[in-house]
Amino acid sequence: MVMSAAAYLPAPKLGEWLKELSVRHLVLAPQARGDAVVFAPYAEGGEIVLDRDATMPPKQAVFPATEELLRFRRVKDPEDPGRVDVELSASQPAPKTVVFGARPCGTRGFLAYDRVYRSPKTTDPYYAARRDATLFVTVACTAPGNSCFCHWVGSGPDDASGSDLLLTPVTGGFVVLAVSGRGDELLGSPLLEPAGDRTAEAEKVLAAVRAALPPAPDISGARDGLTAVFDDMGFWDEVSAKCVSCGACTYLCPTCYCFNITDEGDGLAGRRLRTWDNCMSFQFTLEASGHNPRPTKAHRLRNRVGHKFSYYPALHEGAVACCGCGRCVRGCPVSVDIREIVLAAIVRAARAREETAHD
Amino acid sequence: MSPFETLKEKIREALPGLDCVIGWRQGFDPLHATPFFMRAPEDVEKLVWSPLCVHNLSTYLPSFRGKKVGIVLKGCDSRGVIELLQEKLVERENLVLFGLPCSGVADLTKLGRAAGDLDRVSAVAWDEAGFTLATPRGEVRVARRDALADKCLSCQFPNALEADHLPGDPLPPATGPDLGDEELAALEAMAPADLMARWAAEMSRCIRCYACRNACPMCVCRDHCIAQSRDPHWLSQEDSPREKLMFQLIHTMHLAGRCVECGECQRACPVDIPILALRRKMNRVVRELFDYQAGLDSQAVPPLFTFQVEEANIKERKW
Numbered sequence A: 001m002v003m004s005a006a007a008y009l010p011a012p013k014l015g016e017w018l019k020e021l022s023v024r025h026l027v028l029a030p031q032a033r034g035d036a037v038v039f040a041p042y043a044e045g046g047e048i049v050l051d052r053d054a055t056m057p058p059k060q061a062v063f064p065a066t067e068e069l070l071r072f073r074r075v076k077d078p079e080d081p082g083r084v085d086v087e088l089s090a091s092q093p094a095p096k097t098v099v100f101g102a103r104p105c106g107t108r109g110f111l112a113y114d115r116v117y118r119s120p121k122t123t124d125p126y127y128a129a130r131r132d133a134t135l136f137v138t139v140a141c142t143a144p145g146n147s148c149f150c151h152w153v154g155s156g157p158d159d160a161s162g163s164d165l166l167l168t169p170v171t172g173g174f175v176v177l178a179v180s181g182r183g184d185e186l187l188g189s190p191l192l193e194p195a196g197d198r199t200a201e202a203e204k205v206l207a208a209v210r211a212a213l214p215p216a217p218d219i220s221g222a223r224d225g226l227t228a229v230f231d232d233m234g235f236w237d238e239v240s241a242k243c244v245s246c247g248a249c250t251y252l253c254p255t256c257y258c259f260n261i262t263d264e265g266d267g268l269a270g271r272r273l274r275t276w277d278n279c280m281s282f283q284f285t286l287e288a289s290g291h292n293p294r295p296t297k298a299h300r301l302r303n304r305v306g307h308k309f310s311y312y313p314a315l316h317e318g319a320v321a322c323c324g325c326g327r328c329v330r331g332c333p334v335s336v337d338i339r340e341i342v343l344a345a346i347v348r349a350a351r352a353r354e355e356t357a358h359d
Numbered sequence B: 001m002s003p004f005e006t007l008k009e010k011i012r013e014a015l016p017g018l019d020c021v022i023g024w025r026q027g028f029d030p031l032h033a034t035p036f037f038m039r040a041p042e043d044v045e046k047l048v049w050s051p052l053c054v055h056n057l058s059t060y061l062p063s064f065r066g067k068k069v070g071i072v073l074k075g076c077d078s079r080g081v082i083e084l085l086q087e088k089l090v091e092r093e094n095l096v097l098f099g100l101p102c103s104g105v106a107d108l109t110k111l112g113r114a115a116g117d118l119d120r121v122s123a124v125a126w127d128e129a130g131f132t133l134a135t136p137r138g139e140v141r142v143a144r145r146d147a148l149a150d151k152c153l154s155c156q157f158p159n160a161l162e163a164d165h166l167p168g169d170p171l172p173p174a175t176g177p178d179l180g181d182e183e184l185a186a187l188e189a190m191a192p193a194d195l196m197a198r199w200a201a202e203m204s205r206c207i208r209c210y211a212c213r214n215a216c217p218m219c220v221c222r223d224h225c226i227a228q229s230r231d232p233h234w235l236s237q238e239d240s241p242r243e244k245l246m247f248q249l250i251h252t253m254h255l256a257g258r259c260v261e262c263g264e265c266q267r268a269c270p271v272d273i274p275i276l277a278l279r280r281k282m283n284r285v286v287r288e289l290f291d292y293q294a295g296l297d298s299q300a301v302p303p304l305f306t307f308q309v310e311e312a313n314i315k316e317r318k319w
C-alpha cells in the first residue's frame, strides 16, 4: 500500500462527496429501510448508516436477485408461414456504479464470485460487465461484532482485497486510501484534503480493532475434515436439526452465487430470467424424474458448509468461500452457527481418524 | 424446587422413552437462545428458559411425525401444537408437552432499535420492568413495553393450553396495550393507493428467502409450496414488490382460520418486514365471521375444514 496517497474526508462532507460521485455513477450506500439496512441508491439527503453492518451485503450491485438475460420472440417467416424463427435480443445493462460503505467482508465476497464467473476458463459476460463497472469504497471496521469471524478465514477488519478505496474512521472523518489503480480515479474530489498526521491515527484505529478480535481457532483441517464426515449422516442430522431450511443464510451471504434460470412469457414472446437460487431449498437439486439427491435439510446444510469450507477451496487453491461476515449467523431465524459446524466437523473427523487408527 | 428445575426433572424422567425433547439452549451470543434437541439426560443441564426463548418450537413437530417427542412450550407455542393436533398433523399420543408459565419474550428487533448494533451487545439482563443491554456506548435500559414482542404485551394465554406438565403457578393474562391492533388501525385508515405504496416499499427489500414460511408452525407444505413449485410454475421468478407481496397474500390466505398469531413469520424475516399485520387482519376477519380463534381447543374443527349450511355471521341469503 502506498500510504502517501492517503486523503482525508471530513465526516460532514460525506453527503456532498456521495452527491459528487453520483454525477457519474450510481452510488449504492447502506441506508435504513424499516429496521433493516440495505444498499440503496443514494439520493441527496439520504442518511448513510455506518454504525452497524448492513443487513444485506452489497451483492445485488453485481449479482441482482433477478436479472433479465434476454428476450425472445417467435416470428413467422413471411415467405414460409409454416416456419417459425426465434428472435433474440440480449440485455446487458451495466451502469457505472460505486458501492459505498460496505465492510471489508462484504466487498471481499466478490472475490469468491470472481474465481467462478470471471476465471481464465469461463467468463459470465453479465457478471463481468457489472463487476467491471463497479467500484468499491469500503469502510474498515473499528470493532468486531459477536458473529464476526473474518480473521478465521484469512481476512481482517482492514482487509482491502477487492476494494478500490479503503476508508478508516478517525476523529471527525475518514482517512481515504486508494487500494487499487481504479481507486485513484475517485480521489480527484476537491472535498478531499491531504491526510497528513491522520494516517498515523488510522493505523492506530486499525491496530486496536485487530487486537480486539478474539483469537481465531485453526480451521486448516476444515477442508479434509468436511470431506471425511461427508457420509456421516448422523453428524449432519444433528447439526441441522434446528435448521428450518429457508434461504435466509444463502441470500444474506456475500459469497453465495447460485442461480436459477427460467423462461417466462406468454404465447410467442418472453424473457429469460436469472434469479438467485439457494442450496438450502428442496427444489435446488430436484431432478426432472422427481428424484432428489439432497432430500433432507441435513443433505442441504452439508452442501452449504462443505462447499464453502471444503469443495470450493479444493478447486480454488485453498481459498475459503466464506468471508466471515457472520450474516448467516445473525440472520438465521434459529441461529444456526456455521462456525460451530465447521469446528464440530474438524473434531468429528479427527475422532473418526483416531478410532480407525485404534481398530 | 423452582418450576424450571421441576420441569427439567420431568424431562429427564421422560427422555428414555422419547426420541428427543425440544427446548432451547444458549446461542452464539448473550442475546440469542437457540432451539435445542435434548437426547441424553446430561443435555437437560444445557436447557434454558428465559425471555430470549423466542422461537415457537412447535414448527418442528410435523417433521417428527410417528416418533415420540417432547417439547417445551410457552403459552402461545401451545396453540401451535393444538392447531397441529386439530389438523391431524401430529398425534397426541406421540407428544409429551412440557409447559411453563410465560411472562413474555423479547423482540430482538425492538432491542436492536435501542442498542444500535445488536451484534455488539456484550451482556443482557432483565427484570420485571425491562431489559439492560451492555453496549459499546454503555448500558442501555429498555422498558418492557419497548422490549417485549407485541403479542406478549397483550397475551391472553400465558400458560400452555394443553400440557402434560405445567409446574409453577399459572400466570394471569397480560393487560398491556394491543400494539398489533394499533398497527392495524393505522393501516386500515390509509387510502388504498397509499397502502399499496406502503406495502411495495416494505416488500422491495424482501429477498424471497421464505424464512417467514418455514418458521411458521402451520406452514406444512414447505418443500412443495406453490410459491416455488417449478412444474407448474405458478409464480414468476420476477422479484418485483408486487410478486413478493403476492406470496405474503398466499401465506395469509393459506393460514386463514389456522394462524395462531405466534408472530414467527415476522420474527424470522431477516430484513424485518412487518408482515404479521396481514395475518392479524385475516385473524380478525375469521373471528368476526366464525367467532373462532385457531389453536385453542384440540377437539374443535377449524372453520375452513368444514361448512355450515347456515353460517351464523354470513348472511348469504340476505344478499
Ligand code: SF4
Residues within 6 Å of the ligand: A242, A243, A244, A245, A246, A247, A248, A249, A250, A280, A331, A332, A333, A334, A335, A336, B211
Ligand atoms: S441455516 Fe438458518 S437461515 Fe440457513 S436455511 Fe437453515 S434455518 Fe434458514
Ligand code: SF4
Residues within 6 Å of the ligand: A249, A252, A253, A254, A255, A256, A308, A321, A322, A323, A324, A325, A326, A327, A328, A329, A338
Ligand atoms: S457463510 Fe455466513 S459468514 Fe460466511 S460469508 Fe456467507 S453469510 Fe458471511
Ligand code: SF4
Residues within 6 Å of the ligand: B215, B216, B217, B218, B219, B255, B258, B259, B260, B261, B262, B263, B264, B265, B266, B276, B279
Ligand atoms: S402465519 Fe405467522 S403468526 Fe400465523 S401461525 Fe404462521 S408464523 Fe405464526
Ligand code: SF4
Residues within 6 Å of the ligand: B205, B206, B207, B208, B209, B210, B211, B212, B213, B268, B269, B270, B271, B272, B273, B275
Ligand atoms: S422472511 Fe422476509 S425476506 Fe424472507 S421471504 Fe419472508 S418477507 Fe421476504
